[in-house]
Amino acid sequence: MYFPQVAIIGVGLLGGSVGLALQRAGLARRVIGFGRREGSLAQALERKCITDYTTHLDEAVHDAGLVIVATPVEQTADFVAAAAKGCGPGTLITDVGSTKDSICRSADAALAGGAGTWASFVGSHPLAGSEKTGPIFAKANLFDDRMVVVTPTENSRPDAVEQIDTFWQKLGAKTCRMHPAEHDAAVAITSHLPHLVASLVAAITPEELLKLTAGGWQDTTRVASGDVELWRQILLDNRPHVLLAVEKFATVLASFREALEQADGAAIAQLLEAGKRTRDALGS
Amino acid sequence: MYFPQVAIIGVGLLGGSVGLALQRAGLARRVIGFGRREGSLAQALERKCITDYTTHLDEAVHDAGLVIVATPVEQTADFVAAAAKGCGPGTLITDVGSTKDSICRSADAALAGGAGTWASFVGSHPLAGSEKTGPIFAKANLFDDRMVVVTPTENSRPDAVEQIDTFWQKLGAKTCRMHPAEHDAAVAITSHLPHLVASLVAAITPEELLKLTAGGWQDTTRVASGDVELWRQILLDNRPHVLLAVEKFATVLASFREALEQADGAAIAQLLEAGKRTRDALGS
Numbered sequence: 249m250y251f252p253q254v255a256i257i258g259v260g261l262l263g264g265s266v267g268l269a270l271q272r273a274g275l276a277r278r279v280i281g282f283g284r285r286e287g288s289l290a291q292a293l294e295r296k297c298i299t300d301y302t303t304h305l306d307e308a309v310h311d312a313g314l315v316i317v318a319t320p321v322e323q324t325a326d327f328v329a330a331a332a333k334g335c336g337p338g339t340l341i342t343d344v345g346s347t348k349d350s351i352c353r354s355a356d357a358a359l360a361g362g363a364g365t366w367a368s369f370v371g372s373h374p375l376a377g378s379e380k381t382g383p384i385f386a387k388a389n390l391f392d393d394r395m396v397v398v399t400p401t402e403n404s405r406p407d408a409v410e411q412i413d414t415f416w417q418k419l420g421a422k423t424c425r426m427h428p429a430e431h432d433a434a435v436a437i438t439s440h441l442p443h444l445v446a447s448l449v450a451a452i453t454p455e456e457l458l459k460l461t462a463g464g465w466q467d468t469t470r471v472a473s474g475d476v477e478l479w480r481q482i483l484l485d486n487r488p489h490v491l492l493a494v495e496k497f498a499t500v501l502a503s504f505r506e507a508l509e510q511a512d513g514a515a516i517a518q519l520l521e522a523g524k525r526t527r528d529a530l531g532s
Numbered sequence: 533m534y535f536p537q538v539a540i541i542g543v544g545l546l547g548g549s550v551g552l553a554l555q556r557a558g559l560a561r562r563v564i565g566f567g568r569r570e571g572s573l574a575q576a577l578e579r580k581c582i583t584d585y586t587t588h589l590d591e592a593v594h595d596a597g598l599v600i601v602a603t604p605v606e607q608t609a610d611f612v613a614a615a616a617k618g619c620g621p622g623t624l625i626t627d628v629g630s631t632k633d634s635i636c637r638s639a640d641a642a643l644a645g646g647a648g649t650w651a652s653f654v655g656s657h658p659l660a661g662s663e664k665t666g667p668i669f670a671k672a673n674l675f676d677d678r679m680v681v682v683t684p685t686e687n688s689r690p691d692a693v694e695q696i697d698t699f700w701q702k703l704g705a706k707t708c709r710m711h712p713a714e715h716d717a718a719v720a721i722t723s724h725l726p727h728l729v730a731s732l733v734a735a736i737t738p739e740e741l742l743k744l745t746a747g748g749w750q751d752t753t754r755v756a757s758g759d760v761e762l763w764r765q766i767l768l769d770n771r772p773h774v775l776l777a778v779e780k781f782a783t784v785l786a787s788f789r790e791a792l793e794q795a796d797g798a799a800i801a802q803l804l805e806a807g808k809r810t811r812d813a814l815g816s
Contacts (some may be wrong), residue, residue, distance in 0.1 A: 523731030
């Protein structure tokens with residue numbers, strides 16, 4: 249796998265890390281970053297996440313063999329569609345969005361008329377975020393041993409799906425495949441719910457009590473430092489699944505509250521035990 | 533500050549770490565561990581947390597100038613009372629319990645009749661726990677730069693309070709003073725609520741989705757690995773304050789849910805922003 253030219257649309261933490269990782273893997277000669285803010289692009293260039301940059305999308309994608317869309321999720325589908333129409337039919341396009349169903353539906357719809365003439369898209373979600381943002385935190389090893397969920401649909405070209413799988417593996421990641429909606433239901437539990445719960449625990453803690461926090465509070469709330477706008481978009485985009493996850497959580501919270509009101513030590517222990525069993529199953 | 537003999541009642545992670553830290557600080561010659569399970573005591577001895585051990589409480593405390601009760605919270609007050617009656621009136625006694633109001637009340641009540649003849653007690657809570665348990669994880673530096681809350685009551689001897697403060701500082705910690713009930717209200721928010729929320733997030737995650745977890749889930753749920761029995765006792769003991777914290781949390785969870793149901797991006801951003809502001813105020 250080798251691309252004379254790769255375009256990265258949005259060179260933040262993830263886009264920048266893709267740039268570093270694919271150069272580390274020797275997958276490309278030119279890595280063109282596209283963005284709207286030249287300051288951020290210049291920073292990405294200085295950190296060698298990219299080899300060139302442009303603020304004109306067409307320039308970035310026209311000769312690219314691979315396009316990675318790494319923008320906030322609300323803009324992803326539009327950039328996928330615009331990129332697909334600006335490059336050759338053999339070009340592969342993927343993204344790094346934390347939600348997949350709406351992105352893949354919109355991209356499929358936008359590209360439906362262009363089979364054979366436009367590039368093809370396969371969605372990806374590398375489970376490798378951070379509460380940090382920006383190319384300044386980009387790392388060549390961000391994807392090492394991380395899981396990337398690749399989310400083909402009935403419209404995906406099978407060879408494109410294979411290549412996107414291979415691409416992430418070359419970047420050091422493990423991959424698995426899920427349907428976009430199945431992915432969104434899963435990450436509502438494994439990522440979006442933990443994020444909002446962390447935010448709410450932090451939100452109700454008065455600042456004057458921060459001196460009384462220790463590892464427990466610090467770990468439990470760490471992700472609450474994440475970028476508000478990115479997460480607003482993610483939570484809104486995955487609304488139905490996040491609401492189901494919140495409901496599930498609210499139900500066990502109510503059980504816990506009842507057990508505590510009744511000083512029912514056995515029920516409290518049972519809930520703690522269920523959490524410990526799952527947490528221990530993961531390890532560190 | 534120097535004690536020819538110190539007794540540690542319960543030599544687990546915290547008791548064992550106190551033993552290591554006070555030897556590192558050169559505060560004692562003999563450090564006698566008391567416990568019921570000889571296997572655990574022998575392990576603590578091997579790791580040099582203690583210099584001797586016994587399964588007879590009187591032997592441990594009789595000649596001790598300082599007694600640290602480091603048992604699970606349900607047993608703490610009883611051991612404080614038993615220790616106080618078994619040692620001289622000049623002996624200092626403290627504990628490491630995560631809850632303070634019921635322990636300090638019970639200890640005060642048990643010792644009320646013995647002013648001048650029994651030892652005196654001042655409660656402590658080192659904010660230095662871990663999801664790990666047992667002397668095998670004990671560390672001499674566990675308290676370095678950690679906060680220890682010292683919780684005197686109207687019955688505490690002022691010089692004993694001073695000495696307990698000094699003791700923890702010699703172990704590397706920072707100290708602050710709070711009334712036991714004020715402490716319990718605070719840690720319900722800063723420690724007990726995060727613990728139960730972490731447990732519940734872990735509990736509702738199906739094991740087959742663990743492969744889709746990343747840093748967010750891992751951090752947010754880390755403390756759910758903690759010892760179930762220790763935490764059952766803490767949550768039960770601090771029931772009224774934990775219930776208030778749960779109520780506060782349930783209220784913001786309901787606000788969030790409503791915002792999400794109505795796709796109210798501004799309200800979602802506001803809740804995330806509140807969490808981020810507090811989390812960022814703490815730093816890493």
